Amino acid sequence: MSIQSTHFFFIFFILQFLQLITTFCHCYTPIQKPVEYPCLPPHNSYPFCNTSLPFKTRAQSLISLLHLDEKIQQLSNNASAVPRLGIPPYEWWSESLHGISYNGPGVSFNGTIESATGFPQVIVTAAAFNRSLWSAVAAAVAVEAVAMRGAGQAGLTYWAPNINIFRDPRWGRGQETPGEDPMVTSDYSVAYVRAFQGQNRPVEDTYGRRRRVLSDDDGDRLMLSACCKHFTAYDLEKWGQFTRYNFNAIVTDRDMADTYQVPFKSCIQQGNASCLMCSYNAVNGIPACANHDLLQKARNEWNFKGYITSDCDAVATIYEDQKYTKTPEDAVAAALKAGTDITCGTYMSLHMMSAFKQDKVSEEDIDRALLNLFTVQLRLGLFDGELARNRFAETGPQDVCNSEHRKLALEAVQQGIVLLKNEKKLLPLDKHLVSSLAVIGPMANSTNLGGTYVGVPCNPISILEGLKEYVNTVYHAVGCQDVSCNWKADFAEAVSVAEKADYVIFVAGLDLSQETEDLDRNTLLLPGYQMELVLSVAAVCKKPLILVLTGGGPVDVSFAVGDPRVGGVIWIGYPGETGGTALSEIIFGQYNPGGRLPVTWYPESFTSVPMTDMNMRADPSRNYPGRTYRFYTGDQIYRFGYGLSYTSFTYKLLSAPRRLSLRGPTSKAARQRKHMLYQTGKDNLDYVYVDEVARYCGSLRFEVEISLTNNGDMGGDEVVLLFAKASKRIEGSPERELIGFERVHVKSGGSGQTRFKVDPCEQFSTVDVSGERILLIGDHILKSENIEHVVSIEMI
């Protein structure tokens, strides 16, 4: 036993002892399941255990030692042990969307660690528009994952983040995403993956301080593995007879290029993600996990290095639901040959041998998948023997649910909550002037407001409990027994407590009975009789009512927007375990809200649009309104990026160029070519293909500097959103596009500054029908609040 492992076991026993004391009243000691590792004596002399060799050599060596049946048993999330080589089983499936979650069998809360910090659902954290927050949350979740790994309660490979574009407001899993904008989603994915995989740390730290051996591929080492999912054009659970299992998403090249693929490309290229998950749906007729072109594009064009897993049973669905193949063997063969390396589920381990016997797959096909799988495990240090076992020894139960993580969870909710209405400055309330509150609604006393993919939270606080910290007399009534609100039996009680109180806080909205995995909504209105209940209560309140909305998807609350009896509207999404505290702090002015909606809030009339229509762009010829702020121009309840503050800010443009010159090639031959690429289309618009002028793009880059003044008497955060649009529109180009965002804190009466780097070839360009980027010559307009500035691009 080495020094390190003695140390490890010493800590382990101390912790066990502490656990015994703390759980004294339960009179039980959790049973610690030791983590099993390969490459421990006497199985440590194989070349695949030799940390001086490159990962590829080690992986190939391991593959060469396996028999075909052993190889096939590796192609499942529950990968089998190979006892003769000392290799224990490995569970690939752990989940970490916004905290360690029990959705994956790799995670268990039955052990030394019985809970983990419940950060707000992703859509809430996204609403903060703060990249450092996103990184900090992912890094904290990773620390808890490492601690749980050390305790034998979690794996090394996690299937988050969910970076599909929140395309349709009815989508049950929109809550898991950073919203509808490709740039925001990209930036979120990069922040999450880099922090979670440990890439923001120096290499030394990534591997753990005990590392002794250096090798050439150290830069590829991973602390943990994150997964960009679900690849691609996935955002329908169940709508009419369509389910995610049988849906065929028809997507144009143009929408693919500037919407659906954007976050995946960033997640891979800038995030260096080590996993990609193919989705259930088909893309233009071919199930994603059997879609060779799609999967190989990620490897070849984006240089993806990692493993590709199918979503759970998304290889079975190729045959069973998509009916794309005639036999299960054809399905596993199609998936493997397309580039799917492993399936969540058992379909590959069940049918691969017979596919092999029928000559539908070769051993080389299987070896290629194994090379991707083992390489990731090697990068994670799994095969490093003693080193692997000790690598996480410094992180333990004390690093889970600690005060630092709890504070971060609170910051995430504070920063993400969006103030939507604040008539006559009703909010914030002054606690000295409020003697009683009525807190109404079926979710007001819930501690289960984490959304999908939750674990066991450390210490969840309900909204009711949060508000009780500020006011002595707090009345509570549910109003409805549950969120579906199909009965009015409890209305009278709600109305009577509302009559008694100085102020009424009504918690309405959605929970997972309305929107979740396998469940989309059919309406954007509040469920059941909720609206009626809000109005009955609003009719009797002494002061205008404060409406708090839960849920990840947009809600049509137009009834409240114009009604003076509803004075305040606050969206809290799924705030997680610290939501009750954050909301109360905002209501009583301890924190000034600055979150912005990361999705467009459409009116109920939008539900006439088929959810199955994947087109982003509007098509007036068939009354199709288009989707998201980039293309939709119809009525809205609240627009993308909307959100109020208790103070107000004045924007001033400090610097931005007026004219940019795009240099063309100088040689004679190239000049002739220049004329060819400087096209004049039928709209008489001049443009160049970005690919063709790529090497001149650098000279176009510029910076925009904006200053902000806080005009109020309360400090606050302002999210500065910078949009761009060309003054002349190519048919089908976005109405406007977000090209930068920064969250800035400004003291009351003070001022602050922010700067944006703009790369016109990237950010002023748009895509043509074939998905090629084109840049319009001429005027481009930058917009941010009251600022409007024209930048003109000319060819020289």
Ligand SMILES: *[C@@H]1O[C@H](CO)[C@@H](O)[C@H](O)[C@H]1NC(C)=O
């Ligand atoms: C590990 O590989 C290195 C480099 O090939 C070699 O020099 C060394 O002998 C190997 N170690 C063992 C224990 O086989």
Ligand SMILES: *[C@@H]1O[C@H](CO)[C@@H](O)[C@H](O)[C@H]1NC(C)=O
């Ligand atoms: C995982 O596979 C092993 C056999 O390798 C089996 O005993 C176990 O039940 C499986 N676990 C699950 C959750 O399927």
Ligand SMILES: *[C@@H]1O[C@H](CO)[C@@H](O)[C@H](O)[C@H]1NC(C)=O
């Ligand atoms: C883990 O604990 C939960 C309740 O805390 C229990 O329902 C479940 O059966 C336990 N699972 C195992 C594998 O012991």
Ligand SMILES: *[C@@H]1O[C@H](CO)[C@@H](O)[C@H](O)[C@H]1NC(C)=O
């Ligand atoms: C962004 O989030 C980090 C982490 O919570 C926080 O320290 C920072 O103040 C935030 N930025 C702004 C401008 O609020």
Ligand SMILES: *[C@@H]1O[C@H](CO)[C@@H](O)[C@H](O)[C@H]1NC(C)=O
């Ligand atoms: C990301 O991947 C690129 C290309 O493989 C590599 O050069 C770079 O070092 C990686 N970055 C990190 C932080 O791992």
Ligand SMILES: *[C@@H]1O[C@H](CO)[C@@H](O)[C@H](O)[C@H]1NC(C)=O
């Ligand atoms: C709120 O919920 C807690 C825990 O379920 C319960 O003990 C408490 O009585 C509830 N409070 C009210 C006012 O219903």
